[in-house]
Amino acid sequence: MAESTATNDPGSWESYWRLTGTSPDLPVPWQFGTAEDMAPYLPLLLEGFDPRLPLVDAGCGNGGLTEHFTEHYEIVVGTDVAAAALEKAHTGAPHTRVRYEQLDSTDVAAVEALHERIGDANVHLRGVLHAMAPDRWPDALRGLALLAGRRGRVFDIELSERFTEVLAEVAARFGEWPGAIREGATAGLWPAELPGSELTALYRRHGWRLVETGELALSSRIRLPDGAFLHFPFNYVLADNQT
Numbered sequence: 001m002a003e004s005t006a007t008n009d010p011g012s013w014e015s016y017w018r019l020t021g022t023s024p025d026l027p028v029p030w031q032f033g034t035a036e037d038m039a040p041y042l043p044l045l046l047e048g049f050d051p052r053l054p055l056v057d058a059g060c061g062n063g064g065l066t067e068h069f070t071e072h073y074e075i076v077v078g079t080d081v082a083a084a085a086l087e088k089a090h091t092g093a094p095h096t097r098v099r100y101e102q103l104d105s106t107d108v109a110a111v112e113a114l115h116e117r118i119g120d121a122n123v124h125l126r127g128v129l130h131a132m133a134p135d136r137w138p139d140a141l142r143g144l145a146l147l148a149g150r151r152g153r154v155f156d157i158e159l160s161e162r163f164t165e166v167l168a169e170v171a172a173r174f175g176e177w178p179g180a181i182r183e184g185a186t187a188g189l190w191p192a193e194l195p196g197s198e199l200t201a202l203y204r205r206h207g208w209r210l211v212e213t214g215e216l217a218l219s220s221r222i223r224l225p226d227g228a229f230l231h232f233p234f235n236y237v238l239a240d241n242q243t
């Protein structure tokens, strides 16, 4: 894939995934530890998703969370735009119920082709819309509708607008951002602004019915100089498609 310097474009993600995690100094910022640390919201998925459908973890990165889902879903497909992320996902112990595919979630034709192969699916996204340019969101939402079909639902959890405040507080107290955050920014990655009200408005505009919405802070494994872990504030939606 072509290298690029535009914020959050696929080329930046490719370069980032090639480097990150290659040394203890370059941790993956959203690698939060155990399944419970990574997805304390799992009960919402278990209650809200039809367990007979496949689960697609869209924008799965290095699969840190994807494989945990195999404990609950028969078929799990992890997709990501970055081949380098999926190479990292493949380096774990092979898991028979999970497979990884390179897929740009905004490539509507490619997403439709995946739906043709696996049928209606539930879709989990964590931190993926804010990891792409906002002008890609309409196609991403179209893709989600195709994947979910009539029976699937989407659970999308995205960094909240409070993240900038959290980082400003950290910089004010300790003089700089944590290294893992600086690394992402240097690679041309920065969370697109997606306040909770816009996240819900986006889904509604594209014909989704919001089953549940909320806020959640997840504790990262990034240590601040005072020994505390950096918390990431999130907003989430659980939605089904009425169109």
Ligand SMILES: C[S@@+](CC[C@H](N)C(=O)[O-])C[C@H]1O[C@@H](n2cnc3c(N)ncnc32)[C@H](O)[C@@H]1O
Binding pocket: 010, 013, 014, 030, 031, 058, 059, 060, 061, 062, 064, 065, 079, 080, 081, 082, 085, 103, 104, 105, 106, 125, 126, 127, 128, 131, 132
């Ligand atoms: C913040 S990371 C989150 C990774 C994973 N969901 C997690 O929570 O561990 C965002 C991910 O979205 C992926 N991504 C960005 N744009 C994408 C796109 N258009 N299609 C699919 N994945 C994309 C990136 O490569 C990256 O792995």
